[in-house]
Amino acid sequence: MSKPTLFFVVGTRPEAIKMAPVVLEFQKFSDVCTPLLISTGQHREILHKSLGTFGLVADEDLAIMQHGQTLSQVTSRALEGIDGLIAKHFPAMVFGQGDTTTTMVAAMASFYRQIPYGHVEAGLRTDSVNNPFPEEYNRRVCGLTATHHYPPTDWSRDNLLKEGKDPSTVFVTGNTGIDAVLATAARGEQMWFPEWPGRVILLTTHRRENWGQPMKNIAEAALELVERFPDTLLVAAMHPNPTVRDVLVPILGNHERIRLIEPPEYLDFVKLMQRATIILSDSGGVQEEAPAFGIPVLVLRTTTERPEGVTAGTAKLVGTDREAIIDEGTKLLGDPEAFRAMANAVSPYGDGKASARIRYVALKHLGIDTPAETMWN
Numbered sequence: 001m002s003k004p005t006l007f008f009v010v011g012t013r014p015e016a017i018k019m020a021p022v023v024l025e026f027q028k029f030s031d032v033c034t035p036l037l038i039s040t041g042q043h044r045e046i047l048h049k050s051l052g053t054f055g056l057v058a059d060e061d062l063a064i065m066q067h068g069q070t071l072s073q074v075t076s077r078a079l080e081g082i083d084g085l086i087a088k089h090f091p092a093m094v095f096g097q098g099d100t101t102t103t104m105v106a107a108m109a110s111f112y113r114q115i116p117y118g119h120v121e122a123g124l125r126t127d128s129v130n131n132p133f134p135e136e137y138n139r140r141v142c143g144l145t146a147t148h149h150y151p152p153t154d155w156s157r158d159n160l161l162k163e164g165k166d167p168s169t170v171f172v173t174g175n176t177g178i179d180a181v182l183a184t185a186a187r188g189e190q191m192w193f194p195e196w197p198g199r200v201i202l203l204t205t206h207r208r209e210n211w212g213q214p215m216k217n218i219a220e221a222a223l224e225l226v227e228r229f230p231d232t233l234l235v236a237a238m239h240p241n242p243t244v245r246d247v248l249v250p251i252l253g254n255h256e257r258i259r260l261i262e263p264p265e266y267l268d269f270v271k272l273m274q275r276a277t278i279i280l281s282d283s284g285g286v287q288e289e290a291p292a293f294g295i296p297v298l299v300l301r302t303t304t305e306r307p308e309g310v311t312a313g314t315a316k317l318v319g320t321d322r323e324a325i326i327d328e329g330t331k332l333l334g335d336p337e338a339f340r341a342m343a344n345a346v347s348p349y350g351d352g353k354a355s356a357r358i359r360y361v362a363l364k365h366l367g368i369d370t371p372a373e374t375m376w377n
Contacts, residue, residue: 011102174350
């Protein structure tokens with residue numbers, strides 16, 4: 001019997017980071033399966049750098065990225081490309097991660113070809129299909145036809161069950177992002193700002209719904225926090241999108257205690273998170289990763305599909321109102337008790353074994369026995 005070919009489809013940096021430990025896990029069992037890493041190249045340059053952190057190179061690269069591409073263009077080019085690769089390799093199962101357009105398209109292509117689809121990080125939901133846009137729509141589409149759902153937590157599992165998903169197809173694995181961040185944190189030395197003896201505020205913002213005035217509010221609030229606390233250094237990891245830079249640079253680009261840096265490669269970014277005192281971010285991945293190091297996160301969004309961190313006390317929703325960000329940042333930087341309450345909260349997102357759980361249940365579905373793993377609880 002020939003070994004089944006498995007597709008692991010990625011298109012953006014977050015997917016690369018969270019899918020990398022899954023690919024590496026399946027590669028350990030290459031005697032019984034053939035894992036192929038497929039890149040749509042939705043965010044090509046930073047995607048490939050992130051894969052390189054884990055020693056991975058895409059087996060197939062569709063290279064769909066074009067300057068100024070629309071969501072419709074990304075969708076149509078990725079769908080046609082993935083469909084062509086399915087026709088070429090005949091995979092036994094396709095895996096997608098999270099809520100990007102690439103992930104949605106991988107689910108669509110699998111459905112059209114009637115191939116089993118495994119959705120990594122399934123079940124995240126908000127109360128509006130338009131927020132975050134288009135991510136909420138994307139992950140709901142994936143959930144419609146997935147053969148296997150791999151929710152990271154009990155909360156995300158419950159969302160799937162409420163939607164009527166067959167419980168026998170839902171497996172709580174923990175979050176593969178925790179697999180990635182814990183493995184990465186153990187590597188290398190801390191090299192960020194050794195000359196700076198004080199505290200570091202890390203800022204990351206890029207989400208589409210925050211473009212324009214909301215992002216201006218964020219930048220102005222971050223500037224005010226630096227002014228209020230002279231022992232702080234603000235570090236803004238800049239997204240490559242000009243829409244983001246055109247807002248942040250004029251506000252934050254001319255201050256002696258602010259550093260605007262290019263997007264670090266993943267290893268460097270993990271070390272930067274470890275160096276931070278607090279983090280201001282609209283990133284979903286950061287909401288999960290930072291609590292693994294006891295770093296409080298102020299979430300620059302009005303909703304989150306990761307409420308477990310808010311419930312556990314590792315993160316707090318502050319939205320994009322300028323005064324709200326300033327108030328909550330001031331509490332963390334000025335009140336040691338408030339800081340300790342968030343820093344000492346326990347991360348609810350995983351134990352570093354999510355990828356092994358996915359490997360076990362996926363290969364079992366294909367009739368292949370590998371070492372068993374109990375699900376995350």
